[in-house]
Amino acid sequence: xxxxxxxxxxxxxxxxxxxxxxxxxxxxxxxxxxxxxxxxxxxxxxxxxxxxxxxxxxxxxxxxxxxxxxxxxxxxxxxxxxxxxxxxxxxxxxxxxxxxxxxxxxxxxxxxxxxxxxxxxxxxxxxxxxxxxxxxxxxxxxxxxxxxxxxxxxxxxxxxxx
Amino acid sequence: xxxxxxxxxxxxxxxxxxxxxxxxxxxxxxxxxxxxxxxxxxxxxxxxxxxxxxxxxxxxxxxxxxxxxxxxxxxxxxxxxxxxxxxxxxxxxxxxxxxxxxxxxxxxxxxxxxxxxxxxxxxxxxxxxxxxxxxxxxxxxxxxxxxxxxxxxxxxxxxx
Numbered sequence: 001x002x003x004x005x006x007x008x009x010x011x012x013x014x015x016x017x018x019x020x021x022x023x024x025x026x027x028x029x030x031x032x033x034x035x036x037x038x039x040x041x042x043x044x045x046x047x048x049x050x051x052x053x054x055x056x057x058x059x060x061x062x063x064x065x066x067x068x069x070x071x072x073x074x075x076x077x078x079x080x081x082x083x084x085x086x087x088x089x090x091x092x093x094x095x096x097x098x099x100x101x102x103x104x105x106x107x108x109x110x111x112x113x114x115x116x117x118x119x120x121x122x123x124x125x126x127x128x129x130x131x132x133x134x135x136x137x138x139x140x141x142x143x144x145x146x147x148x149x150x151x152x153x154x155x156x157x158x159x160x161x162x
Numbered sequence: 163x164x165x166x167x168x169x170x171x172x173x174x175x176x177x178x179x180x181x182x183x184x185x186x187x188x189x190x191x192x193x194x195x196x197x198x199x200x201x202x203x204x205x206x207x208x209x210x211x212x213x214x215x216x217x218x219x220x221x222x223x224x225x226x227x228x229x230x231x232x233x234x235x236x237x238x239x240x241x242x243x244x245x246x247x248x249x250x251x252x253x254x255x256x257x258x259x260x261x262x263x264x265x266x267x268x269x270x271x272x273x274x275x276x277x278x279x280x281x282x283x284x285x286x287x288x289x290x291x292x293x294x295x296x297x298x299x300x301x302x303x304x305x306x307x308x309x310x311x312x313x314x315x316x317x318x319x320x321x322x
Contacts, residue, residue, distance in 0.1 A: 102282055
């Protein structure tokens with residue numbers, strides 16, 4: 001199953017159109033579950049809902065073999081944690097999909113690190129979607145404990161000074 | 163709550179709703195070793211506050227950004243009231259702008275500020291992070307490339 005998700009704060013129908021076009025071209029044969037957000041477009045060739053509650057969302061994410069999504073940090077970090085192959089398409093300011101282009105930066109960065117595949121337009125998505133099946137993401141090593149340790153030492157100094 | 167004989171130090175943890183809050187919660191998952199735990203929390207939306215309430219008292223200061231000076235003023239007023247009432251000794255935050263305003267005021271009232279710039283900023287510090295450069299006592303970024311650009315910023319790892 002492929003889980004398609006675009007977040008819920010801004011419309012992002014461009015990705016839904018692209019996924020639908022990929023299905024019509026026979027590039028996607030797997031079942032699709034989609035959370036399409038507030039853009040208003042409802043795809044004809046797969047089932048979609050506007051938004052999922054947290055529990056449903058997590059369940060879809062866990063069940064999915066692959067993820068196709070906007071380049072949101074929350075989605076990407078979840079894919080990294082669950083080791084799911086993910087293809088992201090960044091939202092762009094010029095299409096009014098976001099207030100700035102920081103998703104472009106996110107997509108480029110995480111693509112360069114090997115954590116995600118990225119597609120920058122519909123044609124690009126047609127190419128990358130076929131690579132998704134064999135894509136093995138580089139495991140992300142985040143170190144929240146290192147930051148917590150750093151804060152710990154800072155607080156310890158404060159306590160000692162007191 | 164572990165206070166280990168330093169009850170007089172009051173810690174505050176805060177983050178804007180959304181990704182910033184996810185990062186703060188990730189940090190707090192590893193906070194059990196700290197000598198003090200947050201005595202209260204600050205966020206920007208009521209919906210998020212409800213999730214935090216099991217941890218301790220939560221204050222909501224509202225959303226604002228540089229395009230909405232009027233909202234920023236409201237956030238400042240709310241923040242000022244909270245800072246005066248709670249008098250935190252230290253504030254730890256993962257951003258964004260409303261929390262920078264809160265931290266700035268807390269600093270004026272004698273608190274130390276730990277600013278962790280959001281992971282979303284990969285090339286340079288966020289706008290609010292650059293504001294925090296002026297008053298943060300510890301400033302962490304989650305990308306080595308960003309740390310290289312600022313003397314004050316330090317990189318030790320990423321939260322996500």
